[in-house]
Structures are given as C-alpha cells and as structure tokens.
Amino acid sequence: MPQxxxxxxxxxxxxxxPFPTAEDALNKAREESPWFASLNGxxxxLIFGRPEQVTPVAIEYGDWAPIQVPGNWTVQGFGxxxxxxxxxxxxxxxxDVPDENPTGVYRRTxxxxxxxxxxxxxxHFGGCEGALYVHLNGEPVGLNKDARTPAEFDITSRVRFDGDNELLVVVTQWSDAAFIEDQDMWWHAGLQREVFLYSTGTxxxxxxxxxxxxxxxxxxxVLRVTVKAGFPxxxxxxxxxxxxxxxxxxxxxxRKPLRADFGELYKPRGEVRLEQIVPKPRLWSAETPDLYTLVVTLKTPGGEESSRCTVGFRKIEIRNRNLLxxxxxxxxxxxxxHDHDDVTGRALTRERMESDLQRMKQYNVNAIRTSHYPKDPHFYxxxxxxxxxxxxxxxxxxHAFFQEMCTDLRYTHAFVERVQNMVExxxxxxxxxxxxxxxxxxYGPNHDAxxxxxxxxxxxxxxxYEGAISLWGGRAMEGGERVTDVMCPMYPSIERIIAYAEASTDPRPLIMCEYSHAMGNSNGSLADYWAAFEKYPALQGGFIWEWVxxxxxxxxxxxxxxxxxxxxFDDVPNDANFCTDGIVWPDRTPHPGLNEFKYLAQPLRVEADKLKQGRVRIVNKQDFINLDWLRGEWELTDDGVVIAKGKLPKLDVEPGAALEVTLEEAIPWLSGEERVNGETFLNFRFYQRRATQWAPAGYEVGWAQLEAPAKVKKAKRGEREKGSVEVTETADTxxxxxxxxxxxxxxxTGLLVGFGAKGKNLLVRGPRLNVWRGPTDNDGIKLMESPAWKALPRWLALGLNAVQYRLESIRLLEAKGAPIVEVIHQASGRGQWNDFKHIQQYTLSPAGILExxxxxxxxxxxxxxPRIGVELVLPTALEQLExxxxxxxxNYNDRKASALVGRYRSTVTAQYVPYIMPQEHGHHTDVRWLALTDARGAGLHVHxxxxxxxxxxxxxxxxLFQARHTYELTPRLEVYLNLDWGQRGLGTASCGPDTLPQYCLLESAYRFGYWLQRTPDSY
Incomplete structure (x- = not known):
C-alpha cells in the first residue's frame, strides 16, 4: 500500500x-547530554526468507546471532x-513485491x-534499508518506509523504568517503497544508521x-528563526x-538573547518567530566556511531546555544565467x-565521512551532490x-519505472513526504x-506537488531536478521551470553545452548534475569541459560521476x-561492474583521473607574460579569498634537469586579480644569454603555508608548466657518421x-630478433604492429552487451583482439650509402590481409643507433x-624505467593536462594501475625518450x-581483456613495451559522450619513427 x-x-x-542549559548546548557534544542514550552496538x-516466517515461536526459539548496528546484514554474513x-x-x-522477501529481526534490551x-x-532510527516495523515490550510502536531519513517514535507510554525494555525491530528488504529507491547501487538491508534515545521535557x-x-x-x-514547541x-x-x-x-x-513569548496568538501552532539584523557578519562560502552557533532555549514554568544549530550567513541567487x-x-x-564502504556497505562511520571530505578538499573539490538520497546528519x-x-x-x-511512478497518485504522498523529510x-x-x-x-505531477x-x-x-529536462531520447535542453531553477543535464556533450551558452535564451545557468563518468580508466576530455566552463559564464561546472x-x-x-x-554474489539479475565507476577506489586511493580534476580545479593559473624577460602572471581563480594562503616555488629545466630555481614572492592576490612576477634567476637562459642543451620548461608548484583541517602545512595544492623559450647549444656534427656498417646475410637472417x-x-618472420652487443640480446622479440589494447570500460563494458556505436563491438568485429601477421616481404635496401632493412607485414584479425599494412625501415648508424x-x-x-604502434618484448631484467x-x-591524448613534461623514474611493475575491471593503463604521451635497464643501468634506450x-x-x-578481476591477472616475466604513434583517447562512453573525434585515430595512414640504442652502461 504505497499510500x-x-x-x-x-x-x-x-x-x-536537548540539553539542560544554554551553556551545555553551546559547549557540549551530543553524547554528553544527560538526555541522550545511544543504542548502537x-x-x-535472526534472518528469515519471508515476513510470514516471523512468528512468536520463531522469535522465542530462534538461533539468534550477534550483528553490528549500524550495519547492513547483507555484508555481515546474512543474505x-x-x-x-x-x-x-x-x-x-x-x-507488488516478491514472496521471497528477506526479513531481518533485530533485538536488544x-x-x-x-x-x-x-x-x-x-x-530515533537514523536510517533503515527496507521497511521498518518497531515493537517495544511486546507492543507495536510504528512503521516507516523512507530508508534514508530518520524515523522517530514517541515511546513514553511504553517504556518501563522498573527493569529492562525489550526492543524488537523487524525489517523487510522489499516493500512498495523499493520502486522509488532504485538508485544504481547495491541493494542492502538493515539498520544502517545510528539508533538512539533522547528525552525532552513535556x-x-x-x-x-x-x-x-x-x-x-x-x-x-539577517537572522530569521522560527521555533516550534510542543505543548501537551x-x-x-x-x-x-x-x-x-x-x-x-x-x-x-x-547584547542580550532574543526573546519571544508564546501568547494566545501562537497557541494553535506552538510557533514563534524571531528576526534580528547582524551587522557585517563573516559570510559563509565554500572558500570561507565561517559559522555561527544559534542556541535556542525553551523556558517554561517547570524549567528550561536548550538546543543548538549551525548558522551561516550567505545569499543564494540566480540572476542573468548565473548562480550567485x-x-x-x-x-x-x-x-x-554515494554512501559506500567496501567492508560495511552503506553504513559509514563518522571517520569515513570526514576522510572523504578531507580527500575532496585536497583535490580541490568544492561541491557535492548527495546522490541519490540524503546523507547522515553528521555529513552536513x-x-x-x-x-x-x-x-x-x-x-x-x-529508474526501472521511469515515467510511471511520478504520475501514479498512489505514490504522490511518498514523493512529497520524502522531500519534506529531507528539507525539514x-x-x-x-x-x-x-x-x-x-x-x-x-517528470510528473508528483514532482510538481x-x-x-x-x-x-x-x-x-x-x-x-534533472528529470524535468532529461536529454535522453534526443530531447531538447529546455522546460521544467516549475521544478528546477537550474539547467542540470546528465552527460551532455561539450558541443551541446556550448550551444546552450551561445544560442539558448533560457535564463537558467547550466550545471551538469552528472558528467565525466569515471568508470575505470576514464575522464577523457575533462580539460575540454573546463575550457568551456571558463569561457562561457552560463556554464558553471558540474558534478563528476562519481566519487567512489x-x-x-x-x-x-x-x-x-x-x-x-x-x-x-550470484545476484541475478545484475549490471556487472557498472557500480565500479568512481574516481577513487573503494579504499579511497585516487584514480589517476583525479589528478586531472585537481589540476583543472586548482585555485590559480600561471600565464606567460614576457618570458624572455622572465615575467609570468599568477591569476587568482578563487571567488572570495586572497591567494596568500599559498606559497609558490619555481624551477627551470633543461631536458628535464633543473638549471635554476627559486621561490615566488608573497602571493598577495585578490580574487580575479593577477600578480606579475619576474623570475630574475631564470633570465640568463630565457633571454638567450646562456644556452641550453635541449627543451626548457618552467615548472611551478604551490603549497599551503599553514595547516588546515584537511591537509598539513606544505601540502601541494596546485602546479603548472610553461614551455620556455631558450637558445640551444650547437650540436656536435659528424659523431654519428664515424665508422661503417657491415651487412651479413644468411639463408635465415x-x-x-x-x-x-x-x-x-x-x-x-621479418622480425628483429636480436639487438645488442657481445652476445647480449636486449630483445626477446622485436617490434611488431600493435593495434589493440585491453579495452577500457568506455570502449565497451565486457560483461554487458554494448550498443553498436561503441568502440569495442566494432573492434571485435574486426578481430583486433586476435590479429595475425603475414610477412609480405623483407629486403635489403640502400640510401646514401647506408644499408636499410625494409620489412612489410600484413595484418588482420578476420583473414582480410588488406586490413593493415605495416612498413618498417631499419637503419643502423655507425654509432650503433638503430633508427x-x-x-x-x-x-x-x-x-x-585502439592504437597505432608496435610492441616489443624485452628480457625480465629490464625492470627499471626512466x-x-x-x-x-x-596520461592519454585527452587526459594529459595535469601531467607535466619531465624526467621520471619508476619500474615496469609500478606502471600497473589496478582498475577493478582489468583494462588498458599505464600509458604516457609526448615522450622524448625512455630507458629500460637492469639494476646496474644496462639496457635499452628509445628515442x-x-x-x-x-x-x-x-x-x-x-x-587485460580476458581477466574479469585483478586476482585473475598473473604478471608475466617479460616486459611488454608498446611504442605508439598514439592511442585512441579515453572519452567517457561507459555512460556519456564517446571520445571526441580529435582524439580518435581516423586517418588512413600513419607515419612515426624512433631510435633504439644501448644505454651507455650496456654490455
């Protein structure tokens, strides 16, 4: 009965x-109130298969087991x-709900x-997943179906003071309310938020x-306070x-408390209103979360009772297509x-909530959508x-009955009440x-109500409310004014939001309620979205889907x-790994994509001014506060080696303003007075000056890089031409x-099978055409049927996961007196040998460099x-990577803004990124050179x-393609090195726009080159 x-x-x-005094209400924690008692623990x-099995006999003689409250029984060994x-x-x-309806019975005294x-x-029950039926001392107390907001029951008349009270709670996992709690998440069950008692005066x-x-x-x-009191x-x-x-x-x-008497006028509602001007208060914003505490005291002939709440002075307006x-x-x-813990399900500790928010602040997040339900009060x-x-x-x-429930009058009360429960x-x-x-x-009349x-x-x-302007089915971005004051689409393309900003006359700002679906290796084109945000005032950002x-x-x-x-868990039906779509792993380790977000969302921007004169401009992108809470450092690099560095002056920059800085120590190189060996970059890093509640002093908040002009030293000529190259041909090689x-x-085979010196081969197998990658979730979700427009079904139709190679020719050529080995391969995964033709030309210089x-x-x-490149297989020993x-x-061609050009050291093993569904990872773009060596520095250099x-x-x-979980992967001993012209970008197509055309491989032919040489310490 939904009604x-x-x-x-x-x-x-x-x-x-409630507290006994105003002083207690101001200074003491909730748990210190004499009128509060927690029932957590x-x-x-008992667990039953259906509610009909819950009988007095089953309860009296049941095999009771311990369970933790708050908690979900579904992750505690039941169901x-x-x-x-x-x-x-x-x-x-x-x-209607199924007859098989898991039913839990909780008991405590x-x-x-x-x-x-x-x-x-x-x-008080803070939240119960499922329908809640409460009994106390053998008597029914009440029921509730809203799983995410409190259910409170007055039990005064049922409580015993002469002994223990027995509380019995029955929870059915399914009820008619489940149809409006279909929220793209695990279905759990149980008392998942705190349970407690409190006492008030009469x-x-x-x-x-x-x-x-x-x-x-x-x-x-302007402080406006409405107080309701209960009077028997x-x-x-x-x-x-x-x-x-x-x-x-x-x-x-x-100077003295505001006061209002309950007179005859207020008797019917038990309500009074207070209003007072507060001169020049400190204002609340995400950058300046200045708070006040309001203590309200009810004074009666029999005594007093006080409570507190938080007040923040701020004004929210929508004007001229802007949220202000x-x-x-x-x-x-x-x-x-979403509420999620990888061990406790939807039951979150206060420590988990706070650590999430600390992590978000560390990565420059300033807004949260409580998808798709109210959180625990402590969260707010x-x-x-x-x-x-x-x-x-x-x-x-x-979602399963998208348009039915909002027009079903049996659910009107539930819609309105759930909104009331949240707002109140x-x-x-x-x-x-x-x-x-x-x-x-x-969208229907239930929303309007x-x-x-x-x-x-x-x-x-x-x-x-996104549903009123939903873009699904090709709908226009319009309408819904009765229920939404903001244009809040899900997963619109960049092209579409720009069109809204440029052409629409709708007066509402556009803030995407969901975008940049973060499933697996994702968040492609995030920088392109942000470029639109920063160019068009009507576009005011959005909410990444999703955090965890x-x-x-x-x-x-x-x-x-x-x-x-x-x-x-043998849960059928299911939607596979579509729930693993966060930008942090379940243990809150950040995905690489979160670094991209942090970079784009950082509170400042560094711009080149007159770089030859050492001048740069630092822009404060914040809305309310000075940049002086940060300190900055810079360095000038020559081919990745630092040649000058320094500290930036005090960042005394007001919001929206800029500070011009001259980097005196860098001028000799930037001006050309001093020459450099290669490419020069100016790197900037910004750190907190003092500790905050979310990070210690010295925490890195942002960074930037500028390509710097410099004059390069003249290269030495002729060194590579010394000596000669010999050719030896046999029947086999x-x-x-x-x-x-x-x-x-x-x-x-036409393969390069050996490269090295003195009998030491640096190759297990030489370069071979590679057009395949371990598909990302955006390419296609492996455990779900992908629509035809997605990349993966097209790739599988081409057989790219099973490419075979056929040697067309191998021959010895000569150019400018130098021998060249030309190898031509054909490749296909479906037996059509004209799918790919790969022409390689190898030239060994007298200096031992193989071009x-x-x-x-x-x-x-x-x-x-997926990619255009070659794959080499290298010996196990070449584990060290630079x-x-x-x-x-x-980083990838559509997710690389945050990744600075520099010299980096790592290992091959450390390149592994353990996405929950194994897939493509560990790629690097704009690479000038790399080296794979053994522990003593001997190995292969690639330019x-x-x-x-x-x-x-x-x-x-x-x-990666064949594995479905990380534990199914067994690292191979060899090193698989991919050298690519490029890879297809990541996009966000697991739920959103596909990779933009400029990041796809759409040409009919590609040319690229590289050099192989031994490292100086090689054999």
Whole structure:
C-alpha cells in the first residue's frame, strides 16, 4: 500500500539534541547530554526468507546471532548484496513485491535512566534499508518506509523504568517503497544508521528553522528563526523562547538573547518567530566556511531546555544565467557521492565521512551532490565546517519505472513526504544551496506537488531536478521551470553545452548534475569541459560521476583480496561492474583521473607574460579569498634537469586579480644569454603555508608548466657518421653490425630478433604492429552487451583482439650509402590481409643507433582503432624505467593536462594501475625518450622522432581483456613495451559522450619513427 508510508512516526524536524542549559548546548557534544542514550552496538539478529516466517515461536526459539548496528546484514554474513542499475532485482510490477522477501529481526534490551521518568522519551532510527516495523515490550510502536531519513517514535507510554525494555525491530528488504529507491547501487538491508534515545521535557522544543540571510547590499546579516514547541494539551502559559547567536570563538553576538513569548496568538501552532539584523557578519562560502552557533532555549514554568544549530550567513541567487553565492558567480567543482564502504556497505562511520571530505578538499573539490538520497546528519555538519556547496537530493528514484511512478497518485504522498523529510531535517545547514527532488524518476505531477511545497516552505534555496529536462531520447535542453531553477543535464556533450551558452535564451545557468563518468580508466576530455566552463559564464561546472568505486572487498581462492561487483554474489539479475565507476577506489586511493580534476580545479593559473624577460602572471581563480594562503616555488629545466630555481614572492592576490612576477634567476637562459642543451620548461608548484583541517602545512595544492623559450647549444656534427656498417646475410637472417652492436632480422618472420652487443640480446622479440589494447570500460563494458556505436563491438568485429601477421616481404635496401632493412607485414584479425599494412625501415648508424621508420596503412572500412604502434618484448631484467615525457601518472591524448613534461623514474611493475575491471593503463604521451635497464643501468634506450607514446607492462593487452578481476591477472616475466604513434583517447562512453573525434585515430595512414640504442652502461 504505497499510500501508507509510515505509522506513528513523529513529524520530521531539524537535527536537535536537548540539553539542560544554554551553556551545555553551546559547549557540549551530543553524547554528553544527560538526555541522550545511544543504542548502537551489538544486537541479536535472526534472518528469515519471508515476513510470514516471523512468528512468536520463531522469535522465542530462534538461533539468534550477534550483528553490528549500524550495519547492513547483507555484508555481515546474512543474505547477500545485490547490484542493479536500472532494472529492479525482482520481476514484480509496482507496488507488488516478491514472496521471497528477506526479513531481518533485530533485538536488544535497554534500561532508561531514572532521571528520565516523567519526561517525554523518543526512539530515533537514523536510517533503515527496507521497511521498518518497531515493537517495544511486546507492543507495536510504528512503521516507516523512507530508508534514508530518520524515523522517530514517541515511546513514553511504553517504556518501563522498573527493569529492562525489550526492543524488537523487524525489517523487510522489499516493500512498495523499493520502486522509488532504485538508485544504481547495491541493494542492502538493515539498520544502517545510528539508533538512539533522547528525552525532552513535556513542553519541549519541537523544531528550529534558522536562516542566515543577507541584506540586499550583502553587507549586513539577517537572522530569521522560527521555533516550534510542543505543548501537551496546547497550554503554553508562561512559556517563552530565548535565542542567542555565538561566533566561532564562542562570543555572544547579541547584547542580550532574543526573546519571544508564546501568547494566545501562537497557541494553535506552538510557533514563534524571531528576526534580528547582524551587522557585517563573516559570510559563509565554500572558500570561507565561517559559522555561527544559534542556541535556542525553551523556558517554561517547570524549567528550561536548550538546543543548538549551525548558522551561516550567505545569499543564494540566480540572476542573468548565473548562480550567485553572496553576489558572486561560483564555479561548481563537484562530485556525486554515494554512501559506500567496501567492508560495511552503506553504513559509514563518522571517520569515513570526514576522510572523504578531507580527500575532496585536497583535490580541490568544492561541491557535492548527495546522490541519490540524503546523507547522515553528521555529513552536513562536516560540509558546513569544511566548506562544500551541497545539492541535497531527496530519496526518490524510480529508474526501472521511469515515467510511471511520478504520475501514479498512489505514490504522490511518498514523493512529497520524502522531500519534506529531507528539507525539514537539513534546513539549517548553510552548505545546502539546492534542494533536489530526486533522480531519474521521470517528470510528473508528483514532482510538481513536491516542488510546490518546497517553494512555499523555503524560498531561500533554488530547486534542482534533472528529470524535468532529461536529454535522453534526443530531447531538447529546455522546460521544467516549475521544478528546477537550474539547467542540470546528465552527460551532455561539450558541443551541446556550448550551444546552450551561445544560442539558448533560457535564463537558467547550466550545471551538469552528472558528467565525466569515471568508470575505470576514464575522464577523457575533462580539460575540454573546463575550457568551456571558463569561457562561457552560463556554464558553471558540474558534478563528476562519481566519487567512489562501489566494490565490496572479498578474498579470492588464491588468497588475494579483490573488489567484487554485480554478479559476484550470484545476484541475478545484475549490471556487472557498472557500480565500479568512481574516481577513487573503494579504499579511497585516487584514480589517476583525479589528478586531472585537481589540476583543472586548482585555485590559480600561471600565464606567460614576457618570458624572455622572465615575467609570468599568477591569476587568482578563487571567488572570495586572497591567494596568500599559498606559497609558490619555481624551477627551470633543461631536458628535464633543473638549471635554476627559486621561490615566488608573497602571493598577495585578490580574487580575479593577477600578480606579475619576474623570475630574475631564470633570465640568463630565457633571454638567450646562456644556452641550453635541449627543451626548457618552467615548472611551478604551490603549497599551503599553514595547516588546515584537511591537509598539513606544505601540502601541494596546485602546479603548472610553461614551455620556455631558450637558445640551444650547437650540436656536435659528424659523431654519428664515424665508422661503417657491415651487412651479413644468411639463408635465415640479415644482420647489420656497427662496431660491437648488431641488429639481427629473421627472414622467415621479418622480425628483429636480436639487438645488442657481445652476445647480449636486449630483445626477446622485436617490434611488431600493435593495434589493440585491453579495452577500457568506455570502449565497451565486457560483461554487458554494448550498443553498436561503441568502440569495442566494432573492434571485435574486426578481430583486433586476435590479429595475425603475414610477412609480405623483407629486403635489403640502400640510401646514401647506408644499408636499410625494409620489412612489410600484413595484418588482420578476420583473414582480410588488406586490413593493415605495416612498413618498417631499419637503419643502423655507425654509432650503433638503430633508427626505425614506420608506416601503417589501414584498409577500407578500418578506422578508429585502439592504437597505432608496435610492441616489443624485452628480457625480465629490464625492470627499471626512466623517461622524459609526461608523467608521473598515466596520461592519454585527452587526459594529459595535469601531467607535466619531465624526467621520471619508476619500474615496469609500478606502471600497473589496478582498475577493478582489468583494462588498458599505464600509458604516457609526448615522450622524448625512455630507458629500460637492469639494476646496474644496462639496457635499452628509445628515442622518439621527435616524440612517441609508450607503456611498459608485465601484462599483454589480451591478458587485460580476458581477466574479469585483478586476482585473475598473473604478471608475466617479460616486459611488454608498446611504442605508439598514439592511442585512441579515453572519452567517457561507459555512460556519456564517446571520445571526441580529435582524439580518435581516423586517418588512413600513419607515419612515426624512433631510435633504439644501448644505454651507455650496456654490455
């Protein structure tokens, strides 16, 4: 019965803890209140297959087991988690649920403090996954179906003071409410948020709504407070409310508390309103999270009771296609955030919540969308304090029945009530700048009803709802004004948002509620999105999908830990690894893509001014604060070697302004007075001057690189021409020899099978055409059927995962007196040998350098392939890796803005990036040279001509393609070195736009070259 959403549940209210005095309310933690008692901890538990099995006999004689509360029983050894994205986990049509309906029974006893006798006692459930049925001392108390907001019950009349009380809670995993909680996540079950008791006086503070607004000129604050009190029988004679505002140091703002008496006028509603001007308060924003504390005291003839809430003075406006905070346009640098822990499921500790927010601040995130439900109240306290702009989203998603539920009048009350539950609980948090009516639930009258209530109750915040302007099915980016004050599309192309900015007359700003789907090796073209944000005022950023991979930690048969996804628990139906789409792993280790976000979202920009004179410009990209909280350092590099460095002056730069800096120590090289050996770059790094609540002093906040002009020393001539090159031909081989160095080619295969000196071969197998990569999730999700437009099905149709090679010819040529070995191969994975033609020309110089020219021709109908390059196999010993190119983290042609050109050292093993679904990783672009050596420095040097891209791994592309979990990968002993003209970009096509054409391999022929030589310490 969807109309029945709860029974005997108290009205929703703000998060308030009662204290005996105003001083206690200001200074003491919730747990220190004598009127608070936690029921968290170990409870007794029984699990049944269906609710009908829960009988008095089963409860009395059941085999009770211990279980942790808060917690999900699905990750505590009872039942199993189940992952679906859109589809429901069962076939029933709403509002019917399956007969097989896992049902958990929780039991614990508690005693009530003697001092609570004669007072009102409330039982609080912070959130329960599933339908909640509560019994106390054998009597029914009530029920609730909203899994993500509190359910509170007045148990005063049922509590015993002469002994223990027995609390029995029955939770059914499925109810008619499940159809509007279909939220692209694991289906769990159980008491997943905290459970506690609190006590109030008989007259009591019922609710407080405190708004810190600003005057029209944004100078003075306006505090508006609405206080509701509960009076049994309606008698409020002699009762009054006092309110005092305290600043961050605990100093009272008002000379004396504000006061209002409950007179005859307020009896019907038990409500009073207070208003007071606050001259020039400190304003709240994500950059300046300045907070005040409001302490409200209810004074009655029988005593007093106090509670506190947070106040932040700020104004939210939408004007001229801009979202304004305190009168300034802000850029939303956001993340979508699900509740997930790889061990505890959706039950999060306060430490986990805070560590997530600290990590986000470290990576320059300033906004969070609570996808797709309200979080634990403590989360908002942290967001207030750390400084995040929050879209608070109602617990509504009916993805499987997208348009049905929003027009079903049986669910109207549930839609409206869930929005009310969220708004009433969270209304006092300044971090919340939008109310969201839910996610992917179509658009219908149920949304209009919910929006109407919010607009009437809290006009200080705008509304957000993507479903009203959904772009799916080719719909236009328009409409939905009744329920959304912002254009908030999901996964629009860059072309489309630019068109909105340039051509649309819609007065709303565009803030993408989801974009840059972070599944696996992803977040391609993030810099292109940001270029649009910074160019067009109407485009104000968006929220990456999403923060954390939803893998659940498991142990494989071989003892290795891995993260499981849909289907790994025999959960049918499922959507495989579509839940592993975060920009951090489940343990919160950042994906490489998060570095790209951090770089783009950093609070400053470095621009070249007059570089030959050593001048640069440092621009403050922040909205509210000076850059002086940072310090900067610079260095000038010559072919990756530092030749000059220094510290930047104090960064006294106001928001939007710039500081011109002259790098005196670099002028000799930049001006050309001193010559350099090769390429020069200016690198800048910026660090916190002092510790913050999210990072220590010295933490790196941002970085930048400028290509610097310099005069290069004249190269020595003739050195490579000294000596001669000998050619030896046999029936099986062709050998080029220069001094001690020789290159050996096998006639039968056309492969370079030997390169080295003195009998030491640096190759296991020489270069061979490679057009394949371990497909990324964006190329195509391996465990799901991909639509025809995606890359992977096209690649598999071409047989790129099973390419065979045929030697067309191998012959000895001569150019300018130098011998050249030309090898031509044909390649195909489907037996059509004109798919690929690979022409290689090898020239060994007298200095022992093997120059390799490559031409790759693609046949008719063969285009947009994963990569164009060659693969070499090297001996196990060549484990040490050094390169001069972009790094240190992996980078691709559409995700490389954050990766600076420099010299980096690593190992082949360390290039592995353990994406939950094994796939392409470890690539580097704009590489001038690289070296793979053994422990004593002997090995192979590779030079681009002028640049190449490369990756080095102990896995082949097909190793990655065939594996479904990390534990299925076994590193090979050999080193697989890929030297590429390039790879297809990453894009975001697992759920969003495909790789942009400029990052795809669309030409019919490619030419590239490189040199191979022994390192100076080689054999």
């Amino acid at each position: 029945l959403t709860s029974l005997n549940r108290l009205p929703p209210r703000a998060t308030l803890t 170990v409870w007794d538990f 199993r988690p189940h992952y679906t994205n859109v589809q429901m986990p069962f076939p029933n049509l709403p509002p 508690f005693s009530v403090p003697a001092g609570w006798q004669g007072r009102r006692i409330v039982l 007259p009591h503070l019922q609710d407080v709504f405190a708004r810190g607004d600003l005057s029209d000129d944004l100078v003075d604050g 029988g309606g008698d409020c004679t002699g009762c009054a409310v006092e309110a005092q505002l305290f600043d961050a140091r605990g100093k009272a703002v008002f 905070i305190n009168g300034k346009r802000v850029l939303i640098k956001g993340m979508n955030l 306290d942290l967001c207030d304090r750390y400084g995040f702009y929050v879209i608070d989203e109602a617990n509504i998603e009916s 609980r969270d209304k006092n948090h300044p971090c919340i700048i939008f109310w969201s009516l839910g996610n992917e639930s179509g 919910a929006a109407g209530w919010v607009r009437g109750y809290d006009p200080s915040r705008p509304l957000h 991979d939803h893998g659940i930690r498991q142990t494989a048969p071989n003892g290795e830990q891995y993260w499981a996804y849909g289907g790994d 062709i050998t080029l020899r220069a001094g001690a160095v020789e290159a050996v080619f096998e006639r039968a 390799v020219g490559n031409e790759v021709q693609l046949g008719e109908g063969v285009t947009d392939v 390169w001069f190119g972009r790094g240190p983290w992996e 681009g001509a002028p640049t190449i891209e490369f990756s080095a791994s102990h896995f082949t592309a097909n190793d």
